[in-house]
Amino acid sequence: MNIFEPRRVVWGKTFPLASLSGCALLIMASDRLAHALVVSGALVWVYCLSSLVVFAAEKIFPVRGRSVLLPFLASFIAGLYLLLIWIISPFCALQIFFVIPFVPLLCVSSEIFNNIGKSGLKETFFSSFSESLVNGMLIVIFSLIREPIGFSTLSLPGGVHGIILLFSYDTRSFLPIRLIAGSSGALLLLGYIIGIYNYYKTIYAPEENS
Numbered sequence: 001m002n003i004f005e006p007r008r009v010v011w012g013k014t015f016p017l018a019s020l021s022g023c024a025l026l027i028m029a030s031d032r033l034a035h036a037l038v039v040s041g042a043l044v045w046v047y048c049l050s051s052l053v054v055f056a057a058e059k060i061f062p063v064r065g066r067s068v069l070l071p072f073l074a075s076f077i078a079g080l081y082l083l084l085i086w087i088i089s090p091f092c093a094l095q096i097f098f099v100i101p102f103v104p105l106l107c108v109s110s111e112i113f114n115n116i117g118k119s120g121l122k123e124t125f126f127s128s129f130s131e132s133l134v135n136g137m138l139i140v141i142f143s144l145i146r147e148p149i150g151f152s153t154l155s156l157p158g159g160v161h162g163i164i165l166l167f168s169y170d171t172r173s174f175l176p177i178r179l180i181a182g183s184s185g186a187l188l189l190l191g192y193i194i195g196i197y198n199y200y201k202t203i204y205a206p207e208e209n210s
Helices: 006-011 020-029 033-056 064-086 088-096 103-108 112-119 119-150 177-182 184-204
Strands: 153-157 163-169
Touching: 006 020, 006 153, 020 033, 020 119, 033 088, 033 103, 033 112, 033 119, 033 153, 064 088, 064 103, 088 119, 112 119, 119 153, 177 184
Parallel strands: none
Antiparallel strands: 153 163
């Protein structure tokens, strides 16, 4: 069975809900849709470039030292992405400055790098892109719940302040609704999602030895 099939991306050990760094990234990057989109771009950037660099340098990239070199490689590529965002929009870069470091942590925990030598360039790129896209889509969906309900706004990256508001309602929401926008509410919401995820994982997750 193909180890890169979509079902294994969703129910595998590298899915954000299956790791502490993934859950932290999900909470910190999903406060606004604008931040979620930029961080999703960082996931695709770091995943794809890191896997392509490792694939190109497979003959000289040490197998035993890969677990040590990968964090440095992924962090360097993430730093390049942050530099590009800084050139385009300094305020946007400042807003996601403390979120980007979680992207390399999630990237290096992926099983893709352990199987690069067993697949071709096309399969390597597709697996990296699909896994990062699934992770990014989860963050975007989470932000689409938190921002409209918690802030009564919806934003996109851009503008002089780093975000552009598509709409903004000046309403006084009830405290339970406002809590969703904060970290405590995000943790509560994440707890419910993890519970639902673990329930369906026992039904739809592929067997360990398949």
